[in-house]
Amino acid sequence: MTFINYASKEINCKIVYYGPGLCGKTTNLQYIYNKTAPESKGKMISLATEADRTLFFDFLPLDLGSIRGFTTRFHLYTVPGQVFYDASRKLILKGVDGVIFVADSQEERMEANIESIRNLEANLKEHGFDLSTIPYALQFNKRDLGNVVPVEEMYRMLNYKREPTFEAVATTGVGVFDTLKSVAKQILIELKKR
Amino acid sequence: MSSADFVLYEEEFKHLEEALRRLRQEANAKAVFLIDKNGQQIASAGEVEQFDTTSLASLTAGNVAATDGLAKLIGEREFSVLFHEGQQDHIHISIVAKRAILVVIFDDRSSLGLVRLRVKRASVDLEKIFEVMAQKGERGGGPGGPASPFSEITDDDIDALFGE
Numbered sequence: 398m399t400f401i402n403y404a405s406k407e408i409n410c411k412i413v414y415y416g417p418g419l420c421g422k423t424t425n426l427q428y429i430y431n432k433t434a435p436e437s438k439g440k441m442i443s444l445a446t447e448a449d450r451t452l453f454f455d456f457l458p459l460d461l462g463s464i465r466g467f468t469t470r471f472h473l474y475t476v477p478g479q480v481f482y483d484a485s486r487k488l489i490l491k492g493v494d495g496v497i498f499v500a501d502s503q504e505e506r507m508e509a510n511i512e513s514i515r516n517l518e519a520n521l522k523e524h525g526f527d528l529s530t531i532p533y534a535l536q537f538n539k540r541d542l543g544n545v546v547p548v549e550e551m552y553r554m555l556n557y558k559r560e561p562t563f564e565a566v567a568t569t570g571v572g573v574f575d576t577l578k579s580v581a582k583q584i585l586i587e588l589k590k591r
Numbered sequence: 592m593s594s595a596d597f598v599l600y601e602e603e604f605k606h607l608e609e610a611l612r613r614l615r616q617e618a619n620a621k622a623v624f625l626i627d628k629n630g631q632q633i634a635s636a637g638e639v640e641q642f643d644t645t646s647l648a649s650l651t652a653g654n655v656a657a658t659d660g661l662a663k664l665i666g667e668r669e670f671s672v673l674f675h676e677g678q679q680d681h682i683h684i685s686i687v688a689k690r691a692i693l694v695v696i697f698d699d700r701s702s703l704g705l706v707r708l709r710v711k712r713a714s715v716d717l718e719k720i721f722e723v724m725a726q727k728g729e730r731g732g733g734p735g736g737p738a739s740p741f742s743e744i745t746d747d748d749i750d751a752l753f754g755e
Contacts, residue, residue, distance in 0.1 A: 400597045400631045404604035409631045439645040444653070453657070456630075456649045462752050465744055469752065472630065472649070488656040492629030585749045588596075 398492040399588060401467075409470045410584050411492055412577070415517045416499035417509035418450070418478035421538040424567040425499060426455050426475055429577065432570065433459060451477040454489050461581060471581055478513070487520050495532035495580040496521075499567070500555055502537050502545035510555055518557075532583035534561045536576045541566045597627060597690075603724045604634060610716045611636035618709035619701035621680065624694040625687070625717070626651055633691060647694070651684060655692055674703065683707070687714050688721035 400409040414422040423443065430441045439458035446452050455475040460468060476486040498517065500510045518528045537551050546554075552562060561579045565572030599607075607625060615623045615637040622637035624644065630652035632644050654673065662670045673684040683695040683706045693714065695706050 398597055398629055400599070400627060400629070400633075402599045402604070402633075404599060404601045411629060440643055442646055442649060453653060456646070458645045458649075464748050464752050484660055485657070488653070488660060491656060492627075582749055582752075585744070585752070586746070589744050589749070591596075 399494055399584075405468075406466055407468045407470055408464070408588075409472065410494040410581070411472045411474065412495045412497060412580055412584070413490055413493045414473065414475040414497045414499055415486075415513065416478055416538075417501060417506060417513040418480070420478060420499045420501040420506070420510075420513075421536075421565075421567040422475035422478060422499050423451055423455050425497075425536075425538075425565075425573050425576070426457050426473055428567055428570045428573045429459070429473065430457055432574075436460075450479065451475055452482075453477065453485055464585070469581075469585070471577075473577075480512075483516065483520070486516070487523060490520050490524055490526075493521075493524070493526065493531070495534075495584045496528075497534050497536060497576055497580050498555075499536045499538050499565075500551060502539045502551060503542055504544050504546050507546060507551075507554060510551075514555060514557065529558050532580050532587055533557070534563065534576050534579045534583070536563050536565045536572060538565045538567050538572075540564045540571070541569070597629075598727075599633060599724065600727060603720055603727070606720045606723075607634040607717065608636060610713055610720065613716075614695070614709055614713040617712075618695060618697065618706045620695045620697040620706065621700075622696045624648070624651075624696075626692040626694060628652055628655065628686075628690055628692060637696075642696075651692055651694055655684065655686070672707075683710065685710055685714065688718045691717070691721065693717065 414425055416422050430438060437460045442456040444453035457473045459471045461471055462469060474489050476489045521528050535555060537548060548564060563572040563576045567573055611623045611625060611634055622639050624635045625633040626648045627633055630649040632648040658670050658673060671686050675682040680696055680698050685693045687693045695710060697706055
């Protein structure tokens with residue numbers, strides 16, 4: 398749910414990174430945080446376990462610049478990917494404007510990817526959203542590993558609505574900003590249509 | 592995407608700030624924040640410079656969302672008031688107009704009882720302002736109101752934002 402503040406001339410949007418456990422959602426945000434100029438970002442918050450697994454959410458506020466005099470601010474969130482944190486995932490999706498699904502390209506994680514997309518669809522529906530219409534991008538992460546599923550096959554198994562798809566290596570930043578820009582742009586175009 | 596965008600016009604922003612300033616004064620509080628349930632700060636009053644307000648807004652919303660989840664688990668509709676007691680500073684969190692969170696940070700210059708009393712009164716004022724905002728939002732800002740910032744945005748403007 399976009400927040401338009403005429404008093405401070407700000408447009409605030411929420412993007413949620415979704416995906417199975419250890420797929421690279423937090424790594425995406427960490428890379429974005431490390432590469433963004435200090436004046437364009439706020440503090441990154443990570444509510445995690447002692448083992449650095451996301452417990453509740455990661456949060457990173459980003460300024461992407463001005464458009465017609467309005468500062469466009471994107472609030473990036475990640476959800477905890479482990480299966481038993483579903484109640485928390487539902488909460489983080491509240492008020493979402495766009496979703497990035499981070500898929501783990503490793504062969505042994507394909508079932509988890511598929512299950513996570515189903516979970517995303519169901520949780521969005523609970524909030525009155527529809528995955529077929531919400532701004533959405535698909536990221537195939539960990540393309541640098543040896544046991545990865547070919548991109549064409551991943552696309553066939555995970556693509557939902559011919560959404561923009563990006564190959565990525567989040568640890569080095571490959572594809573990270575491209576994925577984010579894609580969803581941010583979709584959100585603004587969607588707002589323009591309304 | 593939900594079509595119920597949250598739009599805050601200057602007039603209502605001033606009214607909200609006024610109400611928060613009054614609350615801060617009457618409650619002898621350090622700072623008062625009004626936050627959207629999705630984690631974005633709407634307005635504030637008091638000694639706010641010492642706080643990372645963006646993080647505070649996000650964490651408070653997460654706190655409230657998690658607590659809401661707990662409430663439903665035990666059969667309650669919601670916990671409308673949360674209180675966190677610190678060594679020196681304390682936080683009083685309450686829900687306003689079903690969609691916003693009112694955060695009052697206070698120290699020993701005030702008391703929980705005084706804060707609760709003043710919050711109750713301020714909530715009534717804030718709810719009236721939110722009602723006006725909701726009506727304005729439905730009318731699209733009303734006659735003479737500002738047009739949506741998106742009405743004039745072109746595809747080129749969006750491309751320029753992303754350096755394309």
